[in-house]
Amino acid sequence: MTNNFQVVLGKGGNDLALIYEYMENGNLKEHLSGKRRGSTLNWSSRLKIAIESALGIEYLHIGCKPPMVHRDVKSTNILISKTFEAKLADFGLSRSFLVGSNTHVSTNVAGTFGYLDPEYYQKNWLTEKSNVYSFGIVLLEIITGQPVIEQSREKSYIVEWAKSMLANGDIDSIMDPNLHREYDTSSSWKALELAMSCVNPCSTERPNMTRVAHELNECLEIYEKFIKRSQDANPTNSMGHGTSFISDTPSAR
Template sequence: MTNNFEIVVGEGGFGVVCHGTVNGSEQVAVKLLSQSSTQGYKEFKAEVDLLLRVHHTNLVSLVGYCDERDHLALIYEYAPNGDLRQHLSGTGGRFVVNWCTRLGIATEAALVGGETHVSTVIAGTPGYLDPEYYQTSRLGEKSDVYSFGIVLLEMITNQPVNNRNRRNSHITQWVGSALRGGDIAKIMDPKLNGDYDSRSAWRALELAVSCVDPTSVKRPTMSQVIIELKECIVSENSRRNMSSLSSPEVSMAFDSGMVPKAR
């Protein structure tokens, strides 16, 4: 299927991801469980069970899996246009997605349907897991909110979730430290070149920070998250509409009045 694991397209906490084909033409991504992975068979089975039940336009679908003794692999549909991370960074000749598009993607992702669940088996990449899990060994709806908040911080900052070369290695620590300076320009993805509404940026950032609160009861619900993100989009669209209708001189005067004071 992978031609002896010829093309590696990514790597996560589970292991390497290779390009492959099935039925001679359908492209797939094959995620192989590495021997050094912190995940084991229980986590592998939990991910299979989850992906068989969850279907969403912003999530790759599970095509199949391999479960042969020590050989474990998950087979996903292939995303030829790249993943979100590649579109945030503009790698491979891709355009960097703008702020309004990022808010739209976040809103669509927040609309994932499904029943509230409580699980005792975890699966996923390190850094996205609810810290309360380590005390309770249980995951619930607010655990999903935490993981979503981590993704939202990635979309806002274009920073990796874990970076050992960074003084504050985890993204929540890095954002928390940067927030104390009160300058949102140092937090927002520099690839955006300042092209965003400051009010919507602050609102999205504050929302993400509330989602990753260490105490789950202090986090918003996903319904509240959706409302806040839609308000951010309204604010950003208003700025874009005003910019397109105004002359350069008027735009400069308007923008200077809407930049919030440092918090």
Template sequence: RILTQIHHKNLVTMIGYCKDGEYLALVYEYMSEGSKLEGQCLSWRQRLRIALESAQGLEYLHKGCNPPLVHRDVKTTNILLNAKMEARIADFGLSKAFEGDNKHVSTTTLVGTPGYVDPEYQATMQATAKSDVYSFGVVLLEVVTGKPAILREVVSISIIQWARQRMAQGNIESVVDARMCGVYDVNSVWKVVEIALKCTEYASTQRPTMTSVVVQLQECIELEEGHIVEDTNDGTYTSGGSDNLNLSYDAYFDDQSIDMDKNNTAFQPEHNGKRVLAMSTGPVAR
């Protein structure tokens, strides 16, 4: 009943269901491009657009649905792309509706995917809209870095801790996916990382709402588009061709919404092409 009430351009549409004896299957629209955030290298413009569209889908769940919904399993593999590379949030199997005036959903069992689960939800067993915000912050870090939510290095480390350590040194280039070859506006990248780190604050009260995240991501896209116009006019470079860039990651992303974690391996980036128009010390003055 809940799924039939969800209608938004950035949520996978349920077409119907199939009941065969004791077996029941839900039928969704076909998303031909799957989850390219986990298996392909995309241009920065594509990544920004996918991030914004995903954020809009979550904002609708929190604000546009009646009753509001908390997804509870936001992750890269639940963001699917259609043939036009338009992003949709998928997999509402763990979604819960807020009842009455409650601002949280109380549960007796912790659900979600390791690396994405809100630590406050883990401590209280109460999922809120800010739990989705936390998970989306992890997704944003994956969008920027091209790395999985949990990095398997000498010691396993979350992408949040990994990014915070490098951002504390003020070196944005050490965080950004090298396969974008420096073709991005450093201000927009820096701003996305800042949004992600705010989303992943331990205390939910310090995290933004999805409405605020949508507004800030729109600003990032404006920065990137303005950057492209500038660079085209002065002959430095044109990034239009990078939208068709499709390179495989050497990363394995967890796709199990259970307590069992798989052995994720962070890919080793390769430097291809010429690095241009990227700075390593922080945003430039605007």
């Protein structure tokens, strides 16, 4: 999560603003949409950002006393530092649970369209699994590079689009084409299956954030082993699979 922020009062003393530490690389959405200098995050960097974001949400759930629900987890609220460390931001809609509350908080719906937990939207019941659903949408963005809502697609909502693509069983048609297939199928399939479990319409069927972070770590470990095997097999052709955070988009030929 972001830290070192200040609350600033306006001249009249009634206007409040949060000023965060400067995050040189903007937010995750900018990188996934190609708005950051024509470069794209590689698969390893995407997984690391997902892990750090998941750990930030997990801290809200089990590290805060009382526990908190963010209520507005989305790719524009995941900020990227100079060293490409991800930090969760914007806690203006966050809600805490009473000590001993094990079910939900009844509250008016707040958040961003497309990221909202359908159970929360329908029942006004806010739970930790509401954050899990929103994070699942972010994870689908990370994997596919697709907008959450895109009217030009046959399935405009990213969840429905992903389900329709999964029916074909072709991982390459789902993965972000800006990755140029620089990923391995085991790691990408596991990440995709995790994302789909997070956006399960039934909240009790979703994993908790501890499980999400653990499985994302496994995705990264699988990929790193794949890279090591590739480098050992062909040490003269291992460029492009290193530890750099971005890979330049090839120029048109």
